[in-house]
Amino acid sequence: MDFVKIILFISLIYGLYAKQKLPAGACVSKIVNGKLVQVGDCEKNDGSDIVRLIKKSRDEKIKAENKCDVTYKKKCYRAVAYDVTNVNFNDAKAICKSMNGKPANIYDLKHYQLMLPYLRSLIPGGWGLIDIWTGMEYKNNQLLLSNGRPITIATEVWYPKSPGSEASWTNVGVYVDKDPENAYQGMINKYPSSSFHGVICEI
Structure with missing residues (x-):
């Protein structure tokens, strides 16, 4: 039982620590003037961010174009x-x-x-x-x-x-x-x- 409490306590401390660190190290990606701009801790560089943003931008454009008058x-x-x-x-x-x-x-x-x-x-x-x-x-x-x-x-x-x-x-x-x-x-x-x-x- 004590072992479970210790694990829960460590998890709680780790979660609070991660939560406090997240805003400072978070990666924010957006397209500005046709270029990918990333702010924060952006270690992942496999192109998935730009692909996701392009898809989102395309989907929003299609939605706007398909608007019914x-x-x-x-x-x-x-x-x-x-x-x-x-x-x-x-x-x-x-x-x-x-x-x-x-x-x-x-x-x-x-x-x-x-x-x-x-x-x-x-x-x-x-x-x-x-x-x-x-x-x-x-x-x-x-x-x-x-x-x-x-x-x-x-x-x-x-x-x-x-x-x-x-x-x-x-x-x-x-x-x-x-x-x-x-x-x-x-x-x-x-x-x-x-x-x-x-x-x-x-x-």
């Missing part, structure tokens, strides 16, 4: 809009791909209404409206999701006198006006080579 039915949406109309549909696909996504679908009236205030907030200064690509298509008088599946959507979602009947107007975008009451906004079908302000992506 709008969420609907567990799907994540982010839009990109420029202050010039220079984004054709191929550009829109490339923009979304760079964010690990694709040009988005708009699934129903509720989804459309949820997106409008967000898209309105992206209207650049000096502009009264923006036009934004979606991933949807309009072919043979039928609205299609990006996977080619037909969908029916409320007529009030469409821009006045849209969709157009021109066969080459295959891609669908959204016109969004600063004024929520303006009747001249909504989904519209256009040539894929048309220049829009940006794209809404489904991540």
